[in-house]
Amino acid sequence: MKTVKEEFREHSRKETTTYSRRGILKGSAALLAGGIAGRMSSAFAASEPTSAPAPPLPWKWTQLDPNEAGRRAYQNYLKNKG
Secondary structure, X not given: OXXXXXXXXXXXXXXXXXXXXHHHXXXXXXXXXXXXXXXXXXXXXXXXXXXXXXOXXXXXXOOOOHHHHHHHHXXXXXXXXX
């Protein structure tokens, strides 16, 4: 029959594992490559989403002059004190 110390030593020896930097990098690279491959395959498998054309605007579209809009905004800022 084994003593408690012998059982503890056996148990602790079985659980002790070492991790190397190279092993962790290999595992993370494999995980990254698998994720990219899975994403690429699902991207190519999916069809293009189709959507209905946008409805027409309920108002008439007018062109804006950016310089005039900037001038008015600056004047309004000064008039209202910020």
